[in-house]
Amino acid sequence: MEQLQQLVLDPLKPYLIPITSNLPGPVNDLAVNLLGAPCHSALLLDLDVTSHPECVSLAISKAxxxxxxxxxxxxKVPQIIKLVKSQSSEGLSFTSYLLExxxxxxxxAYNMRNGFPFSTYGETSLIAIQDVVISVLILVYSKKTVQAGAFLAAVGSAVYALMVSDTLVSDAQMTSLQAGAGGLSIASKLPQILTIWQQGGTGQLSAFAVFNYLFxxxxxxxxxxxxxxxxxILYGFVAGFALNAILAAQVLYYWNSPTTAGHGSEVDQSRKLQGVGQKGTKAALATEEVLKTNARAVKNTSSSSPRPSSSSGRRRG
Incomplete structure (x- = not known):
């Protein structure tokens, strides 16, 4: 860190400080809110990363x-696109998305009630919305539209009880629910892992989503x-990382599997068509052989028959 300060930042200070000291108001306010006044002053106004290492760690965390x-x-947009294009939920576990x-x-809800920084949990809301969309698509493409409606109603009720209402769920109950959420996070991955293992491929599962989850x-x-x-919160992320690593390993292992990305049904269909084609070819060859045999028989019969005498058609005087 000292080398970075001496070799990079110190020579550039005359050029960078006029810029960092005159940032637009909204940008400067955002930096203060994210880093706090002391770290904002040390990192942006003074460009000093050696005197306040804790500010560097905080800045990395915020970034x-x-x-x-x-x-x-x-x-999960690629996952949604794959579902819509294929009109199939092959390889995806509704139970997994329900638990997640x-x-x-x-x-x-737990993070919001405890007032934790949004930068530490903001993605949870975005992924939850995408999970709801994927869950509904899985049910719809499985011909379960009634269950899809019931699922949406259940999600709406849960959001109201945990986030909107202040009386339905107490803080003590919220803590107990968060303790159980870690178990739900673990349980949400297991059906997907088992589905991939049973099918021998990842089906319509998006590799992009899996590796983004891992990192x-x-x-x-x-x-x-x-x-x-x-x-x-920490134990939940540790457990999630371990199971995401298993999913990522499965994606790599089954990368060229016929059932990955829905290719399994195409392979089976091509094999069936190939079998039908082989049977048709054999039948055609047999028919051709019969025709050749009949043609030779007719030729032999015509050649062995006696020709009529040339004088038989003459008139006698």
């Missing part, structure tokens, strides 16, 4: 948090250690 939230806004949605709704949960361990002194 990771903002990056995670930004990525979370689109992390419940876990995220509880965690979101996001790893980053969240760091941001939680830096900014949130809550073991319930």
């Amino acid at each position: 990771l948090g903002i990056g995670i939230i930004t990525a979370a806004s689109i992390v 949605t419940a876990s995220f709704v509880i965690t979101l 996001g949960s790893l980053s969240r361990i760091y941001t939680t250690l830096q900014e949130v002194d809550d073991k319930l």
